[in-house]
Amino acid sequence: MLGPLVSVLLFLSAILTALVYFTREDQAREREAVARDTEYAQQRLRLRLLERQEQVMRLARDIANRTLEETAFVAQAESLVLQHPELLGVHWIGPYREVITGFNSPVVEPRGQRRSGQRLPPGLADGAFELARDLHQPVYSRPLRRDDGGWSVLMFVPFENQRRFGGAVMAELALDNLLRYGVPPEVLARYAVTLEGEDGTLLAGEALAPAPRGPLGHLPWAARPQSHALSLSPVGNSVLVRVEGLRAERDRTAEVLFWLVGAMSVATIWMLLANMRHSRRRLQAQRALLAETNFRRAMENSMLTGMRVLDLEGRITYVNRAFCDMTGWSEEELIGATAPFPYWPESEHEHLMARLQDEISGRNTPGGFEVPVKRKNGSIFYARMYVSPLIDAQGRQTGWMTSMTDITEPRRIREELAASYDRFVTVLDSLDEAISVAPLHSHELLFANRMYRNWFGEGSAGHERMLELCAAVPVLPAQDVQDQVDSLMGLPADALVEAIAEHAQIHVPELGKWLELRTRYLTWVDGRLVQMLIATDITARRQAEEQAKLQAERAATASRLITMGEMASSVAHELNQPLTAISNYASGMISRLRQGRIETDELLGALEKTARQAQRAGSIIQRIRAFVKKSEPHPTLSDVGQMVANATELADIELRRHLVRLNVYLAERLPPLMVDPILIEQVLINLLKNAGESIQCAGRPPGQRLVELTVTPRQVDGRDGVEFVVRDNGCGIPPEHLERIYDAFYSTKTEGMGIGLKLCRSIVESHHGRLTARNLYNGEQVSGCEFSVWLPAAAAPAKPDAGSDKTSLPTLG
Structure with a gap:
């Protein structure tokens, strides 16, 4: 019996020792905190006083410098008083203590206000006015009691008038407002802050009432309020800032702990005995x-x-506070109530009565049920209730326990989600595109909008059919059941980490439509990797593209015919020479044969010359026929030199008619081009013919009519290619028209149709090239024009797939 008793006594001693030690440590920390916060509050009050002092000193300095008249002084004094609640008034005091002018705060009672002409009583505030006059510096008075019972101090700031004492600016500061607005709120929240006089008089604030001592108030751990005081500078020792800690409940707790430990020790001893x-x-x-x-x-x-x-029997015997808070009915109003209960909505009485009978009879669903509940204020909310039998200590059922949870917010969220899903489906069903989502390696169709169902039905056959027709979209092969290494093997790596859409155009024979198919991989709501297909009907666009392609081909053929029509006289003149030579050779041979004066060698020489002239004429006609022949664009691996020779052979006919000399500079080892040679020859002929017409328009003398064609290899954006540069010394292009020369049906020539350069640019861009134009200048005068055509080499562009469309020319605008 002594062992447990000694243990209890030792435990009690250890508790008391620890309580005393930690209480003293806590009190020491509180003293340091109170002293630190007192210094902080004193500094904030001092800064606020110095700010008011500086503002009043500026007024005094302006008066001394005669830059401030009485009216302006009153305005500034009013601004200061209204902005700073601790100021009760600012007045201009003359050298003989008379009040010249000033402004009183509206809160000052009329009998306490100072008016112009009023003389301050001698020795006011222990002679603070005279002290300021003698010291020539701001002086604060001792605290003065106002008529309303509050305390204030007067601040006198003297100023000089022609090196003599000219008076002072007096500011009256309310100590209670200074305390209220000068001490930080966080200090006021933790401490009782007061302003006291040097004799202990309470000047501002509310001091704490002395706390009644408990029966153990004399013990070492008894909590005592901590207090610290500092003089309020620059007022002086007449005003002290006292900070007293608000008494926490630690004293009562310590006493309770002491009595509790003692009672527990006694009870333990008693229980042991x-x-x-x-x-x-x-x-x-x-x-x-x-x-x-x-x-x-x-x-x-x-x-x-x-x-x-x-x-x-269905009578309420208990409700907790949460139930009362939910319904708004008090416990007294609910205890003993029978059905219908007050929180039942009137329109649901029949339904809720049937539900109550199910509860009492034990027919309850394990997952609970939803019911509407009426609050006392008439509002309705929805709750989920769970019912379980209430069993007593003897195992008998004494009633039913019901728990109720407010599900108004989850129900609202569920309804909003359902509405959001309906809006989402409505938007997707109204689209003109067919959208389908299906998982990989599965025939399951996760989602399909109305357009998809109209085209392909309800199953996933349409989704799989589009994947079969689309060669550009990667389709994963079916995984073997035994191969579990990687179910994502074969997928593009970038599609797994980025939402990159694949585009393809497919023809669906079952629908008779061309579809533009876009696909991307998504992570479905259940975490599976799925593939989404978006199919857009582009049948009309394909038909328009085919029509545009046909129109472009017709425009190219028409342009070549127009070019030949414009060159008709030159071509006729060019053909006239070999035909005349053939006629002369034939006439000469006939005449000499009739006279019998021709030898066999001479006859063979004449016939050979005649054959060469006929071949020359046939070559010209064959070249013209090939140029104007209507054919579809057919890119082939073409030799640059041969294309330049064919183009210059026809263009030189027209240039010679205008007395224009053509110089061709062809670089060696030019790479072959994957182009349609006829179209590129058409571009070169058009540019050379335009150059000759520009020189003809400029009226250059015959010796200065020159067109240069330079063909050199050149890299553009890191791609190899060939550049054709046509340079002339004609009249150039007006600068204001330089941006519009490629517009359809726009021409700078009086008889031009405006389709030549437009067609040239379309041909060049259809071959992935560039066509640019610029004027050549001699000083500020235009001296010619330069057209540059750049085409990529054959190795640069990739060959088109079998399923891709052929390159088509743009339609003419």
């Missing part, structure tokens, strides 16, 4: 406690929700 005697009584108490615990435990299972207990 009387354990055997009270064992039977304790057993009875434990049985009663077990019954109460079972009852409480059933209610505590849903402590965060509303709880209601019904007896076997």
